Amino acid sequence: MAGARGNQRTYRSPLREEAARRTRETVVAAAAEVFCAEGYTGATIEQITARAGVSRPTVFGVGTKAQLFALARQRAATGGRLAANDEHFRQLMAIPDAHRLLTEFAAFTAGISQRLGPLQLALEQAAGTEPELAQLLESSQQELVECARGIVTAAAATGSLRSDITQETATDVLWLQIQPANYRRLVHERGWSHRAFEDWHAATMINALLGPRTTAGKPA
Incomplete structure (x- = not known):
């Protein structure tokens, strides 16, 4: 039996x-x-x-x-997290041109910040008094660090990372750049359009992390 x-x-x-x-x-x-x-x-x-x-x-x-x-x-982040094991993220890291890599990464992260909207603000406000939300905020920030590190590693592999910045510093700069609060402040508080934010987002990443484009070994 x-x-x-x-x-x-x-x-x-x-x-x-x-x-x-x-x-x-x-x-x-x-x-x-x-x-x-x-x-x-x-x-x-x-x-x-x-x-x-x-x-x-x-x-x-x-x-x-x-x-x-x-x-x-x-759910607001389209059913998945911005994580190093995400299929879309792996596709981004495979882009061989660093400028295109950062441009597409900027569009990706701007879209996530747009969808998170007031939920991210609620998380930041409640994390100080709600232990479970504090843990969620901490883990989400660690995710952002790891994703920034992955993008920087991919950009460095193309030989385009600025020579005067270490990969760890570049990771910190990119981590700060992709904070959802940046989107909230510029779009919701200052009235920027999504497209204006996305353009600024990409340009700021590129200017901060990459050297000038080169053609045949010379600056473009």
Whole structure:
């Protein structure tokens, strides 16, 4: 009998799994709306429940308030994080021209900062009093450092990194440049367009990290 039980297959219902996935997406989307409107401190599970149109146990089945915030933030970044193991990120690092590499990286990170919007502000504001969010902020910053380091390594491999800057300093400069707060301050507070920010973002990266373009061994 024990052997028979061990050979039993776990029953899977595609319809049930699809319904669970949709419910999860509904809850996370509702949580994102509430966090954007109320901030982390002002948001409540009851507000998320009402916005999602589901029961309180259903919401908790997706996660706690802090977990819902982390999921909402991940969703805002198009279902994934800016991480060294991300397929898009690996494609960026394979670009052989450093100027194009930084231009496309600037567009990539500007888009993420745009989508994160008020969720990033809520994270920064709540991290001082909410240990789980403080941990999330710390891990997200470490991700940014590692991604900056990866881009700098790729740029250095092309021979285009400025000779008067170390890779570690270049990493710190790029880490500072890709902070989502830069987007919020220039676009939301100072009224820049997304395109204006993206152009500045790319130009600043290139000017800070790369030497002048060269043609046949001479500056272009």
